[in-house]
Amino acid sequence: MSQKAALLIGNLNHTKSQWQEVESVASKLYEYPTGSREDFISKCQKGDFDGVYALYRSNDSNKITGNFNDELLEALPSSLKYICHNGAGYDNIDIPACTKRGISVSSTPVAVNDATADVALFLMLGALRNITQSFRAVRQGNWRGNFALGHDPKNKALGILGMGGIGQAMAKRARAFGMTIQYHNRRRLSPEEEEGAKYVSFEELLKTSDVLSLNLALNPSTRHIIGKPQFDIMKDGIIIINTARGPLIDEAALVDALNSRKVWSAGLDVFEEEPKIHQGLLDNENVVLLPHVGTATFETQRDMELLVLDNLKSAISQDKLLTQVPEQK
Incomplete structure (x- = not known):
């Protein structure tokens, strides 16, 4: 088994069993379902998520952590190499800053x-x-x-x-x-x-x-x-x-x-x-x-979650993202 942990930020509504299946390729599963940016950064700095190789985050979870900017990226464990994002848009992630740190990012095109x-x-x-x-x-x-x-x-x-x-x-x-x-x-x-x-x-x-x-x-x-x-x-x-x-x-x-x-x-x-x-x-x-409901169907939300989890498993097992953002290609 790979000694690479995975972290879920926020919640999954349609694929909880598939998240547990990630354990087949990850050494450990961490979850941070709710909290604040300050608490999340504090936990990172204390080493609570050491060993995390890939993480799942979403536009919805942005209300928990805030933007993935320099401040937050600096606090993330040094082991982190992949950010698997749920959303077609990813303007709340600083892609150049991720690239500079050697962190690859995926999004969810096609599914949306x-x-x-x-x-x-x-x-x-x-x-x-x-x-x-x-x-x-x-x-x-x-x-x-x-x-x-x-x-x-x-x-x-x-x-x-x-x-x-x-x-x-x-x-x-x-x-x-x-x-x-x-x-x-x-x-x-x-x-x-x-x-x-x-x-x-x-x-x-x-x-x-x-x-x-x-x-x-x-x-x-x-x-x-x-x-x-x-x-x-x-x-x-x-x-x-x-x-x-x-x-x-x-x-x-x-x-x-x-x-x-x-x-x-x-x-x-x-x-x-x-x-x-x-x-x-x-x-x-x-x-x-309309109040930003473009992807708000059961089928699409499930497809998006599944695509993120597929990216997560591919990152851990093969060091490859399926839908990496174009800025990093």
Whole structure:
């Protein structure tokens, strides 16, 4: 048996028995289900987790430990070589700092693609049809209330910023509604991956899209990638969809663009300072809002947990991650 321990931070909701199976490759299983950042760092410094080679953490467990930044990474046991993260986004982990310390990081792409794309499509259709006004009115006994006509998706140009797994799943769904697909990415996809989508520059994507869907990771280079200068060159009446990360958009600039009707409507599952939501978004009936529930299905949550555990077992037994973050490849 390998003399390499594993640590679970937070809880597992769907794969507790699979976590116990990790003991077949790990010398010991540690758990830190609840607590505080200060307590966790203190336990690390006292040596409570010495020998941990790989750990499981999640966006949910971030409320326990806080961000994996220099301070926390410095406190982790020197034996740690792998961080297996549950979440497609991992902006709460300092990847350059991990790389500098020789720590490899994995995330959960693929497992999240369908559920997130489903929510993006839901938000897009809701935004196209101005659905918030009707939702509010019917529950208030006001029948249609401030009802206004919406738009069909058919023949609209969907611009996808970030054509990874989620973006491609979104494109597949949008084609069924008769939309044309264009995208901008760090690299152009192969013809097989594009499936007829048109690769365009960032500027052309902004200028020619009827609907813009954000499906890219948050990092220092993408923070506020959409702000006033970008809104200014977009089509009048564009629709904005964001199921990725809130800070990709300058939220105050989005509110201004919505108020001026430069942006006709928006569908948002993520926010710049969530759980706080800009009052201008809450007040605007042209915006469809969800509380970051893109992956919130039983099936997807289980698949995500299983993928993290597979990464954990692979790290301990083979010194290899199955879905290592691209910055480290």
